[in-house]
Amino acid sequence: MEDELKKNKKNKSIVNKKISRRDAIKSIGYLAMGTMGVLASPALIRSAHAASPIKVGVISPLSGAWTVYGKAHIAGFELAVDEINAKGGVLGRQMEIVVGDSKTEPRIVVEQANRLIRNEKVDFLAGTFSSAERNAAGPVVKALDKVLLYPTFYEGQEKEYYPGVCNKNIFMFGPEPTQQVWPHMEYMMNKFGKKFFMIGSDYAWPRVTNMVTKIKLEELGGSVVGEVYIPFGTPQYESVLRDIRKAKPDIIFHSLTGSDTVNFRQQFAAAGMKEDFVIWTVDDEEVVTTGLGPKVSGNDYVSFDYFMSIKHPNNDKFLNNFKKKFGQDALMNTVGVAMYNAAHMAALAIEKAGKLDTESLRENLKGISFNDAPQGPVTMRKDDNQIILPSYLMQVNPSWTNVGNMFNEIQSFQKVVPLAARCSLPL
Numbered sequence: 001m002e003d004e005l006k007k008n009k010k011n012k013s014i015v016n017k018k019i020s021r022r023d024a025i026k027s028i029g030y031l032a033m034g035t036m037g038v039l040a041s042p043a044l045i046r047s048a049h050a051a052s053p054i055k056v057g058v059i060s061p062l063s064g065a066w067t068v069y070g071k072a073h074i075a076g077f078e079l080a081v082d083e084i085n086a087k088g089g090v091l092g093r094q095m096e097i098v099v100g101d102s103k104t105e106p107r108i109v110v111e112q113a114n115r116l117i118r119n120e121k122v123d124f125l126a127g128t129f130s131s132a133e134r135n136a137a138g139p140v141v142k143a144l145d146k147v148l149l150y151p152t153f154y155e156g157q158e159k160e161y162y163p164g165v166c167n168k169n170i171f172m173f174g175p176e177p178t179q180q181v182w183p184h185m186e187y188m189m190n191k192f193g194k195k196f197f198m199i200g201s202d203y204a205w206p207r208v209t210n211m212v213t214k215i216k217l218e219e220l221g222g223s224v225v226g227e228v229y230i231p232f233g234t235p236q237y238e239s240v241l242r243d244i245r246k247a248k249p250d251i252i253f254h255s256l257t258g259s260d261t262v263n264f265r266q267q268f269a270a271a272g273m274k275e276d277f278v279i280w281t282v283d284d285e286e287v288v289t290t291g292l293g294p295k296v297s298g299n300d301y302v303s304f305d306y307f308m309s310i311k312h313p314n315n316d317k318f319l320n321n322f323k324k325k326f327g328q329d330a331l332m333n334t335v336g337v338a339m340y341n342a343a344h345m346a347a348l349a350i351e352k353a354g355k356l357d358t359e360s361l362r363e364n365l366k367g368i369s370f371n372d373a374p375q376g377p378v379t380m381r382k383d384d385n386q387i388i389l390p391s392y393l394m395q396v397n398p399s400w401t402n403v404g405n406m407f408n409e410i411q412s413f414q415k416v417v418p419l420a421a422r423c424s425l426p427l
Contacts, residue, residue, distance in 0.1 A: 053096035057116030059127040064104025065258045076336030080343030090347045106136035113140040131205040135164025145358050151338030155208030157421035166423030171385045173338040175305045177212040179416040184303050184393040192278050193250025194222035200255035202229040225249050237267045254281040269296045285333035286403050298398030305389045306334045306375040308403045318374035337374050345370045384421035391416045
């Protein structure tokens with residue numbers, strides 16, 4: 001209705017004509033009568049409502065330090081929206097993506113979240129990448145009462161980081177440590193030993209991930225023989241490599257991110273340390289491993305909920321559609337798949353509610369399942385907005401040539417239920 005009024009205002013035959021005060025009053029009266037007629041017609045209201053899109057604000061790292069992750073991050077959501085719209089949309093409405101570039105900076109996330117909600121009038125948000133970005137968005141979605149679908153593997157929910165976590169408006173579609181790490185610790189410790197050296201980037205995700213990992217490590221009789229957190233953009237690692245040699249760990253537990261992963265791993269390999277130590281990384285998915293190359297990444301261990309090479313009928317269908325849209329050489333990863341699942345699960349929740357507002361979306365996401373998820377069926381847990389999903393432990397093939405032969409599966413679990421969030425539950 002407002003669009004029609006705007007069109008009338010822009011009509012040249014009206015704008016260019018001199019209108020007297022009496023004519024103007026009459027015109028306003030006619031418009032008011034017309035408006036009353038529209039308001040009195042439920043069929044017209046339904047038609048206008050059905051035509052308006054469901055607007056989703058997607059915040060992705062399209063520039064900055066984590067640009068390497070940005071393509072898969074947004075591609076997963078775009079593919080899901082294409083699939084949803086091709087089937088008629090949601091409640092007869094098409095989904096529309098409004099993009100915000102985080103530029104890999106939390107302060108930009110705050111700006112983009114406010115812009116998307118206040119100016120673009122999106123119905124809900126999806127994305128942000130790092131825990132720092134999510135924590136920056138938390139106060140915004142709390143204050144403006146909008147749902148955020150968060151896709152990235154992360155440290156778990158600790159109430160001290162509220163409202164970045166333990167927030168009823170934030171739903172977690174990626175694994176946390178008791179899903180990504182705990183299921184595989186017994187295997188790794190039995191095979192290689194119980195002494196861990198922990199190296200991670202200096203922010204919330206590595207620090208809390210290591211804190212949670214140490215709980216299971218202690219339970220299994222292990223110990224930490226070294227722990228270091230690296231500032232972003234550190235170029236040289238000679239002192240860290242010396243510390244590792246001195247500590248003589250059985251396993252190097254790695255949670256560096258971005259360019260720091262590349263710098264450390266290249267120097268680690270160049271120092272001839274791959275023959276002496278085992279690396280278990282919780283960061284190196286397909287995109288990062290491709291950047292490292294087989295010489296640097298070969299024989300390392302990686303754990304996630306999704307890999308492009310997993311054998312599952314859902315994954316075959318997903319990758320076929322993904323490559324048709326983005327090309328045969330396009331890379332997908334755990335975060336892109338989480339974005340894909342998030343879009344489909346939001347659509348299912350809206351259909352279930354029969355309407356779209358924050359409260360109904362929030363309540364109907366709780367407990368919803370998506371059986372067509374690429375990694376296998378997933379379910380959003382009711383109490384703490386944490387997804388239940390599979391977990392895979394892979395070893396990097398030292399002679400890999402592409403993502404199809406990059407990883408060898410060591411073990412997997414199809415339904416890993418995480419510890420309850422350390423929040424006031426239910427959210």
